[in-house]
Amino acid sequence: MFYLRSLMYFRSMKNKIFIIIFASSLLAGCWNSGGDGDKTYIVATDATLAPMSFMSVGNDMIGFEPDLIRAIADKAKINIGLVNVEWAGLFGGLITKKFDMIISSVTVLDERKQRMGFSIPYLKSGLTLVVRKDEKNITSFEDAKKNNVLVGAQIGTTAYYFLEKESSIKTKGYQMYGHAISDLINGKVDAVLGESSGTLFLKNRPLFQEIKIVGEILSNEFYAVVLRKDEKQLMSKINLAIKKLIADGTIAQLHKKWDLGEAAQVP
Numbered sequence: 001m002f003y004l005r006s007l008m009y010f011r012s013m014k015n016k017i018f019i020i021i022f023a024s025s026l027l028a029g030c031w032n033s034g035g036d037g038d039k040t041y042i043v044a045t046d047a048t049l050a051p052m053s054f055m056s057v058g059n060d061m062i063g064f065e066p067d068l069i070r071a072i073a074d075k076a077k078i079n080i081g082l083v084n085v086e087w088a089g090l091f092g093g094l095i096t097k098k099f100d101m102i103i104s105s106v107t108v109l110d111e112r113k114q115r116m117g118f119s120i121p122y123l124k125s126g127l128t129l130v131v132r133k134d135e136k137n138i139t140s141f142e143d144a145k146k147n148n149v150l151v152g153a154q155i156g157t158t159a160y161y162f163l164e165k166e167s168s169i170k171t172k173g174y175q176m177y178g179h180a181i182s183d184l185i186n187g188k189v190d191a192v193l194g195e196s197s198g199t200l201f202l203k204n205r206p207l208f209q210e211i212k213i214v215g216e217i218l219s220n221e222f223y224a225v226v227l228r229k230d231e232k233q234l235m236s237k238i239n240l241a242i243k244k245l246i247a248d249g250t251i252a253q254l255h256k257k258w259d260l261g262e263a264a265q266v267p
């Protein structure tokens with residue numbers, strides 16, 4: 001979980017949580033694969049992390065994960081509707097049946113498995129540290145520990161959990177990764193820890209010329225589609241679809257399309 005959020009599309013971040021309930025509201029986000037009768041499974045994603053899942057200038061939901069879940073739906077012959085939900089509302093919304101699945105760079109963790117079901121992994125990623133471009137004293141995570149700096153991270157992500165275990169580091173939590181990056185640029189925090197697939201992508205974006213990545217990727221994390229634990233039949237369909245998409249090279253093609261590079265690997 002990963003889990004790093006982009007400033008690039010701040011205008012889209014201004015949109016609050018929206019969960020579309022009525023079918024008429026889902027038309028723009030639906031993907032009809034021609035299967036499973038008339039049932040539409042609602043898939044939630046926090047669309048604030050380029051290139052994983054984010055909103056285009058035209059307010060369309062795009063990225064590696066929207067493309068992937070559409071490919072999964074096609075293979076599984078199910079109909080889906082994508083909705084944009086802030087990270088803090090993802091797991092609670094799934095458990096209370098406001099939607100049926102999550103695809104949002106969610107890391108498979110044992111504690112999460114106690115409440116939710118996870119598909120087989122579709123991507124391997126990790127955590128990385130970013131600092132201001134002119135920063136000279138922090139060249140690695142070890143430097144951050146030695147210098148007792150203030151590090152930002154998105155609450156509820158593996159980055160935040162990672163920092164909680166480091167008593168020598170002061171941590172500041174954020175609801176959105178992009179807000180942490182904004183504070184970093186403005187000197188309110190010294191570094192930000194987040195998901196490598198988003199952070200490495202940002203390095204070539206104009207708005208992010210003021211920051212840089214330091215050190216190595218700090219963890220090995222596997223991302224999976226999240227379902228309720230009792231959705232056994234749906235889980236079987238999703239797992240079979242992911243296996244097929246790995247085998248036929250579709251996920252590798254999406255990896256290349258969205259320029260994930262060394263930031264993430266196909267299992």
